[in-house]
Amino acid sequence: MSNPWEGLLFGLQVAITPENLLAALVGALVGTLLGILPGIGPVAGAAIVLPLTFTMEPTAALIVIGAIYYGVAYGGSTTAILLNIPGEASSVVTAIDGHKMTSQGRAGPALGITAIASFVAAMGSVLLVAVASPFFAGIGLRFGPAEFFSVTFGGLIILAVAFNGATLASGLLPLFAGLGLGTIGTEGVTGSQRFTFGSLALSEGVSIVSLGIGVFAVTELVFLIGSTTIFSRPSVQPLRFRQCIPSSTDLKRSVLPVSRGGLIGFAFGLMPGPSQAMSTFFSYRLEQSVGRHRHELGTGAVEGVAAPEAANNAAATSSIVPVLALGLPFSATLAFMLTALQVQGVTPGPLLITQHPEIFWGVIASMIVGNVVLVFLNLNLISVWVRLLRVPYDVLIPSIFGLCIAGAFGARYIPADVFWIIPLAVLGYLFRRSAFGVVPLLLGLILGPLVEKHLREGLFLSAGDWTYLFASSGITVTVWLVVLAALLLPRLTVLLGRRHSATAPPAQSD
Amino acid sequence: MADSLGQEGADERLPASPDSRAHAAAETATRVRRLVAAAALLVSGVFVVAAWDLDVGTSARPGPGLMPRLAAAGLALSAVLALLERVKPSAEVEDAPDSSGARRQLVVVGTLTAYVVALPFLGFLLASAVALSICSWIIAGSHRVGRAVVIGGVIALAVDASFRVLLDVGLPSGLWDIRTF
Numbered sequence: 001m002s003n004p005w006e007g008l009l010f011g012l013q014v015a016i017t018p019e020n021l022l023a024a025l026v027g028a029l030v031g032t033l034l035g036i037l038p039g040i041g042p043v044a045g046a047a048i049v050l051p052l053t054f055t056m057e058p059t060a061a062l063i064v065i066g067a068i069y070y071g072v073a074y075g076g077s078t079t080a081i082l083l084n085i086p087g088e089a090s091s092v093v094t095a096i097d098g099h100k101m102t103s104q105g106r107a108g109p110a111l112g113i114t115a116i117a118s119f120v121a122a123m124g125s126v127l128l129v130a131v132a133s134p135f136f137a138g139i140g141l142r143f144g145p146a147e148f149f150s151v152t153f154g155g156l157i158i159l160a161v162a163f164n165g166a167t168l169a170s171g172l173l174p175l176f177a178g179l180g181l182g183t184i185g186t187e188g189v190t191g192s193q194r195f196t197f198g199s200l201a202l203s204e205g206v207s208i209v210s211l212g213i214g215v216f217a218v219t220e221l222v223f224l225i226g227s228t229t230i231f232s233r234p235s236v237q238p239l240r241f242r243q244c245i246p247s248s249t250d251l252k253r254s255v256l257p258v259s260r261g262g263l264i265g266f267a268f269g270l271m272p273g274p275s276q277a278m279s280t281f282f283s284y285r286l287e288q289s290v291g292r293h294r295h296e297l298g299t300g301a302v303e304g305v306a307a308p309e310a311a312n313n314a315a316a317t318s319s320i321v322p323v324l325a326l327g328l329p330f331s332a333t334l335a336f337m338l339t340a341l342q343v344q345g346v347t348p349g350p351l352l353i354t355q356h357p358e359i360f361w362g363v364i365a366s367m368i369v370g371n372v373v374l375v376f377l378n379l380n381l382i383s384v385w386v387r388l389l390r391v392p393y394d395v396l397i398p399s400i401f402g403l404c405i406a407g408a409f410g411a412r413y414i415p416a417d418v419f420w421i422i423p424l425a426v427l428g429y430l431f432r433r434s435a436f437g438v439v440p441l442l443l444g445l446i447l448g449p450l451v452e453k454h455l456r457e458g459l460f461l462s463a464g465d466w467t468y469l470f471a472s473s474g475i476t477v478t479v480w481l482v483v484l485a486a487l488l489l490p491r492l493t494v495l496l497g498r499r500h501s502a503t504a505p506p507a508q509s510d
Numbered sequence: 511m512a513d514s515l516g517q518e519g520a521d522e523r524l525p526a527s528p529d530s531r532a533h534a535a536a537e538t539a540t541r542v543r544r545l546v547a548a549a550a551l552l553v554s555g556v557f558v559v560a561a562w563d564l565d566v567g568t569s570a571r572p573g574p575g576l577m578p579r580l581a582a583a584g585l586a587l588s589a590v591l592a593l594l595e596r597v598k599p600s601a602e603v604e605d606a607p608d609s610s611g612a613r614r615q616l617v618v619v620g621t622l623t624a625y626v627v628a629l630p631f632l633g634f635l636l637a638s639a640v641a642l643s644i645c646s647w648i649i650a651g652s653h654r655v656g657r658a659v660v661i662g663g664v665i666a667l668a669v670d671a672s673f674r675v676l677l678d679v680g681l682p683s684g685l686w687d688i689r690t691f
Contacts, residue, residue, distance in 0.1 A: 168595070169547070169595055172587075173585065173588040173591075176584035190573070194564060194574060225614050226611035228611065230649055392650075395646070398643075398649070401622065401645060402666060406634065406670075406673050409629075410673060418626045421626065432603075433539065434539050435539050448577075455572070459570060460571060463569075464570035466569070
């Protein structure tokens with residue numbers, strides 16, 4: 001299916017089956033809920049939902065997790081606009097003008113523009129993804145163990161170093177801790193028991209659901225419990241659907257910002273890193289430079305909501321492509337998508353488009369369906385979301401704890417999976433108190449077995465020649481050069497900056 | 511002298527500036543970081559010792575012992591790096607809770623620990639009702655025990671019923687087979 005339009009039509013046929021429609025609906029609603037509720041974000045939500053997808057068809061399982069991923073963006077924007085509390089990092093920029101609009105009595109139009117901008121940009125991103133897919137399919141034919149090893153391990157290092165902490169060790173230490181955790185249990189090739197100490201529970205290894213719940217949900221809630229904000233709930237004015245319809249002026253002013261934001265988001269989504277958050281900052285900066293009403297940004301301008309929201313959702317859509325086409329998730333939530341595929345016996349990667357077109361195109365097309373669901377449901381359910389924001393913490397937090405424990409047990413029906421939550425939550429707490437990243441820990445655990453598999457395959461194929469893994473093709477060389485640049489450039493920039501300030505002439509005094 | 515005394519008195523009454531708060535937070539984060547790094551160094555050593563009997567194999571046929579040793583080496587190197595680095599004031603670091611917040615955190619984590627240990631024996635419904643009631647009571651910060659018990663009980667019932675009936679996921683029912691359905 002080299003014609004992308006054929007692929008997209010085929011995907012739509014797959015996406016509108018009753019099971020997949022229901023999966024998109026459930027994922028979109030759950031995602032929005034996760035974006036609105038504090039303390040439990042998309043990673044923990046995907047961790048809880050993941051075991052429930054094991055009995056689904058692979059396409060439906062991916063649709064649920066994908067819909068959670070981009071549904072969270074909608075929910076996070078709602079709290080950013082109404083309360084100036086961004087639900088996710090990707091909603092921080094939206095809060096700037098969005099909350100100002102709320103203060104001016106224009107919360108409804110702000111939410112309406114958010115939904116419309118997100119929908120339009122996501123649709124544009126889906127079409128671009130469809131057009132770009134033959135390119136990924138072509139690359140797939142050139143991938144061998146060395147390329148897979150380079151992309152997985154090299155990609156992990158780039159993510160850990162470039163985007164996960166204040167210093168080099170901030171990302172690397174959690175990454176290697178995650179890789180180490182991934183070796184606990186029964187080894188896949190020879191069946192050897194590693195670090196099990198004769199325990200049946202340890203032979204099952206560390207569940208990624210336990211890690212996702214422990215480090216991303218329980219840790220977050222423990223921080224919330226330690227703060228004084230748990231004793232109050234914000235006051236939110238009720239809102240109705242009719243109040244959320246933006247004016248024709250708002251719509252006209254949003255056209256160019258949405259177009260620009262959507263293109264920026266699409267590009268960022270294909271690159272490693274926190275693409276959604278980065279794309280929002282970049283698009284807002286662009287509006288500040290070229291926007292027609294740039295002088296109004298920061299005072300409640302609709303462009304300040306439209307552009308970052310468009311970027312955010314376009315990035316969420318396009319970032320699914322590296323997962324499906326390269327088997328490399330650039331975010332913790334998407335790492336669960338990878339796991340869902342592996343559990344179903346499907347190998348993500350460049351050959352997925354040709355070997356399982358129903359999965360690839362089904363998931364891409366489901367984003368059309370999911371975004372339609374999101375834009376209509378979110379606006380119609382706005383009064384429900386607003387009421388949810390008023391649920392007291394002494395009800396909300398225990399509810400989430402209950403869901404976490406049930407979800408962790410439900411993954412594999414092993415009590416040990418529940419026990420692991422506590423030490424992992426403590427680890428997550430210590431990491432966050434000391435400026436270590438937590439995403440590399442999860443990615444290390446999930447991708448560690450893949451890294452080991454490709455490493456051993458590569459060495460076997462090359463009869464023990466380690467250079468095969470680093471310099472056997474243009475792809476491997478390029479990846480490792482990018483890794484070196486990610487490791488060295490920031491340090492060089494700092495050094496050069498210090499030299500420049502040391503040699504700069506002193507300021508003249510009057 | 512009086513002026514300088516007055517000045518000092520005025521400085522003591524002034525709230526800490528954002529810059530000084532950021533520096534203090536970075537100093538605390540650096541101390542915690544060094545503890546974590548030291549622990550990671552110890553863990554990497556334990557890893558290597560525990561992996562001693564695992565076959566490393568050869569370059570051409572790597573064995574199950576290779577990856578643990580590589581991970582341990584990476585962990586040790588990054589731990590040493592972390593010991594040498596300092597957290598910058600601009601870094602995103604979670605604030606330390608005040609003493610009452612820290613107490614709440616410790617009690618909740620202790621409750622959750624008891625919850626997961628008791629789960630196989632009491633079953634999900636009973637263990638959740640007790641643990642979540644305690645969590646609710648701690649979070650509410652009030653003496654309304656009755657409200658906390660109702661909240662914990664309702665949540666336990668709702669989650670147990672939802673998972674068993676709606677999602678067809680079995681949860682532990684404990685030694686006395688206590689469950690909703």
